[in-house]
Amino acid sequence: MPGRPARNAARVDTPLERYFDANLEGPGIWKWRHYFDAYHRHLGKLCAKPVSIVEIGIYSGGSLGMWRDYFGSDCTIYGVDIEPVCKAYESDGIHVLIGDQADPAFWERFRREVPPVDVVIDDGGHEAHQQVATLEALIGHIKPGGVYACEDIHGENNPFGHYIAGLSQNLHAHRGETTPFQRTVESVHLYPYLTVLEIAECPRTELVAPQHGTQWQPIPMPGAPTLA
Numbered sequence: 001m002p003g004r005p006a007r008n009a010a011r012v013d014t015p016l017e018r019y020f021d022a023n024l025e026g027p028g029i030w031k032w033r034h035y036f037d038a039y040h041r042h043l044g045k046l047c048a049k050p051v052s053i054v055e056i057g058i059y060s061g062g063s064l065g066m067w068r069d070y071f072g073s074d075c076t077i078y079g080v081d082i083e084p085v086c087k088a089y090e091s092d093g094i095h096v097l098i099g100d101q102a103d104p105a106f107w108e109r110f111r112r113e114v115p116p117v118d119v120v121i122d123d124g125g126h127e128a129h130q131q132v133a134t135l136e137a138l139i140g141h142i143k144p145g146g147v148y149a150c151e152d153i154h155g156e157n158n159p160f161g162h163y164i165a166g167l168s169q170n171l172h173a174h175r176g177e178t179t180p181f182q183r184t185v186e187s188v189h190l191y192p193y194l195t196v197l198e199i200a201e202c203p204r205t206e207l208v209a210p211q212h213g214t215q216w217q218p219i220p221m222p223g224a225p226t227l228a
């Protein structure tokens, strides 16, 4: 609007962003700044709990330290990267697995070695086939109440963006009984460049739309109570 200064959406003060801003030296972290609000919204409930998280894409190792600071010393972190040099970032409570996130055989080994996790963050190669392979390999390996996030979905015609749009349609399936997707996935959230799926705490076994009240308009409505 003319005369009004441009401003960003309201920012939330999050421990993640504070850690990021204080991390001016040492292992590098590279995140879009607006991710921190979204992460805190979805992951805040898991702070200071003995959660396990997997981040695909280690690069310079700083984000592994950020997650450790955020979730606390009881958390277990699994970093995954295709570059063997990233093994250097292994430390107390931080395991590093080297492999290609696009390779289903790598994830098969991962699932054998690593028990189901609470959080998956895909910040790896950012190519759609890698992101799809990762989501499909890990969605069933996330614990109830857990969270899956995929970063850096850039561009309106991003193929992974289209894949997520199609996948999300499964939430609207209307078949009388809930589908496996509706049972497992609580919700899908879109942010600029970031998608977050929340996994249901307990399986959603039914979707119901009860009618409460005794007075109804005689407007034709499929499934509405019949008036005497």
Ligand SMILES: C[S@@+](CC[C@H](N)C(=O)[O-])C[C@H]1O[C@@H](n2cnc3c(N)ncnc32)[C@H](O)[C@@H]1O
Pocket: 028, 029, 030, 031, 055, 056, 057, 058, 059, 060, 061, 062, 063, 080, 081, 082, 083, 099, 100, 101, 102, 123, 124, 125, 126, 130
């Ligand atoms: C954007 S960087 C990760 C940044 C880091 N998570 C952070 O927040 O600072 C991407 C990383 O993904 C890794 N990578 C690229 N392709 C991969 C693949 N196919 N499988 C696993 N890791 C991959 C790269 O080696 C690189 O270290």
